[in-house]
Amino acid sequence: MQSVDVVVIGAGFAGLVASRELGRAGFEVVTLEARDRIGGRTWTDHRLGHDLEMGANWIHWVQPHVWAEATRYGREIVRSPAAEEAYWHGADGTPRKGDLAEFMALIDEGQQLVIDDVREAMPRGTEPTTGRIQELDALSIQDRFDALDLDPEARAANESVWVGHVNAPLDQVGLSSALRWVSATGGHWQLMHEASATFRVVDGMRGFTDRIAADVPGEIRLNTTVVSVTQEDAGSDAHAVVETGDGTRIRARRVVSTLPVNAVTGIRFDPPLPDAWQRQSAETVASQGTKVWIRAEGHLPRFFAYASQHHPLSVLKAEFYCSDERGDYTILVGFGPEHGRIDVDDLAGVQAAVDAFRPSIEVTEATAHDWMTDPLARNTWMTHRPGQLTRDLEELQQPAGVVHFATTDNANLWGGFIDGAIESGLREARRVAEALERS
Numbered sequence: 521m522q523s524v525d526v527v528v529i530g531a532g533f534a535g536l537v538a539s540r541e542l543g544r545a546g547f548e549v550v551t552l553e554a555r556d557r558i559g560g561r562t563w564t565d566h567r568l569g570h571d572l573e574m575g576a577n578w579i580h581w582v583q584p585h586v587w588a589e590a591t592r593y594g595r596e597i598v599r600s601p602a603a604e605e606a607y608w609h610g611a612d613g614t615p616r617k618g619d620l621a622e623f624m625a626l627i628d629e630g631q632q633l634v635i636d637d638v639r640e641a642m643p644r645g646t647e648p649t650t651g652r653i654q655e656l657d658a659l660s661i662q663d664r665f666d667a668l669d670l671d672p673e674a675r676a677a678n679e680s681v682w683v684g685h686v687n688a689p690l691d692q693v694g695l696s697s698a699l700r701w702v703s704a705t706g707g708h709w710q711l712m713h714e715a716s717a718t719f720r721v722v723d724g725m726r727g728f729t730d731r732i733a734a735d736v737p738g739e740i741r742l743n744t745t746v747v748s749v750t751q752e753d754a755g756s757d758a759h760a761v762v763e764t765g766d767g768t769r770i771r772a773r774r775v776v777s778t779l780p781v782n783a784v785t786g787i788r789f790d791p792p793l794p795d796a797w798q799r800q801s802a803e804t805v806a807s808q809g810t811k812v813w814i815r816a817e818g819h820l821p822r823f824f825a826y827a828s829q830h831h832p833l834s835v836l837k838a839e840f841y842c843s844d845e846r847g848d849y850t851i852l853v854g855f856g857p858e859h860g861r862i863d864v865d866d867l868a869g870v871q872a873a874v875d876a877f878r879p880s881i882e883v884t885e886a887t888a889h890d891w892m893t894d895p896l897a898r899n900t901w902m903t904h905r906p907g908q909l910t911r912d913l914e915e916l917q918q919p920a921g922v923v924h925f926a927t928t929d930n931a932n933l934w935g936g937f938i939d940g941a942i943e944s945g946l947r948e949a950r951r952v953a954e955a956l957e958r959s
């Protein structure tokens with residue numbers, strides 16, 4: 521049986537960073553990845569005649585861990601097109617049209633009121649369970665809206681913005697997610713808005729993860745699904761045996777699991793996972809939406825559009841302008857709160873979803889990856905259900921014997937984002953190195 525210092529399970533951002541740190545510290549590390557590619561929930565794929573991000577797209581300099589990695593590997597950013605036109609749904613459900621400034625003026629008061637108590641609720645983004653959040657964590661974002669006395673037009677627009685952010689119906693998402701993101705941006709919702717959906721990485725996420733992978737000294741074994749992790753012995757000889765789908769067994773002094781909460785049950789752990797992992801993976805976290813790329817005829821104006829959380833897609837934006845032998849076309853990106861509400865193979869259904877935003881868009885193709893039914897993810901960008909953050913985060917961060925957990929789902933600052941994945945990979949690499957140096 522092969523014997524190594526550390527097995528890292530998963531080659532997304534958390535796994536790649538943990539492997540790099542531990543390998544460069546001189547430990548023998550093997551990284552096991554079930555997919556035929558690295559990157560996890562970041563995946564640059566060529567579709568609709570363009571490189572498209574099927575998973576994560578945007579990063580920002582207020583996200584310190586990802587920004588440090590971008591600096592390290594010389595990654596440049598480029599702005600997604602700024603909108604000339606804005607479309608949204610009014611209180612009566614019918615479409616409205618304006619420009620960016622009008623829309624921002626409409627949502628300004630409501631956006632501020634949703635997070636107005638952020639400084640008391642979560643004074644430090646790096647300590648998301650400290651503060652009045654302990655009292656507020658039972659609330660959903662919908663509860664918060666219901667308690668505000670917003671003008672109906674403003675309320676409709678504000679709800680659409682938040683459903684776009686959190687990728688799930690608002691009554692299922694903890695207010696904690698709104699507060700966390702705004703706490704991470706110093707209390708400024710406008711900055712949070714910019715940070716979460718404005719700047720993409722030149723050369724895509726593939727260019728980014730390829731560079732980190734090239735810096736990992738140990739082996740990254742693709743097409744290798746871990747099926748079980750069994751801890752043996754205790755004390756100075758404590759170790760785990762990691763078994764893969766083809767029956768290969770590897771002995772490791774420490775294991776780092778980077779599986780998302782929703783997908784962790786894909787591995788049999790012995791002893792079983794700590795209570796918080798079992799509880800939260802059984803409940804699932806809140807995020808459950810979809811991201812869809814759409815080819816539309818012609819070069820459309822640069823626009824963004826919001827619909828309500830009851831529509832299949834609640835956000836639609838013009839993202840790329842292209843031409844091929846069929847003529848000019850625009851690539852749109854859309855987000856919906858429930859992945860089952862839209863089927864990209866049903867073009868008439870996609871057309872109907874697009875018609876709800878803005879007239880005169882002719883849809884000719886659509887594509888997506890369903891992360892919610894992908895057994896290696898079962899999650900998009902993590903948002904918590906009410907109560908999950910304060911109940912479970914601390915326990916989710918603790919190692920169980922020689923098994924450590926690094927995932928964006930258990931990060932402090934930008935949990936759910938790439939930044940959180942990197943934070944968690946750095947954290948667990950440090951803990952593993954300290955433990956191995958002691959033993």
Ligand SMILES: Cc1cc2nc3c(=O)[nH]c(=O)nc-3n(C[C@H](O)[C@H](O)[C@H](O)COP(=O)(O)OP(=O)(O)OC[C@H]3O[C@@H](n4cnc5c(N)ncnc54)[C@H](O)[C@@H]3O)c2cc1C
Pocket residue numbers: 529530531532533534535552553554555558559560561562574575576577578579716744745746747778779780783786787810811891895896897899900901902926927928929936937938939941
């Ligand atoms: C549609 C979408 C849009 C997003 N947009 C953004 C964005 O704009 N900005 C942003 O910052 N974040 C965004 N995110 C979130 C971001 O992608 C994630 O937070 C981040 O990539 C998670 O990294 P991770 O390493 O924690 O987990 P993952 O990337 O999920 O990595 C876990 C790895 O473990 C592997 N694995 C799972 N099970 C096994 C097993 N049994 N054996 C071996 N390997 C296994 C998986 O294949 C995967 O590679 C988005 C996510 C999605 C899905």
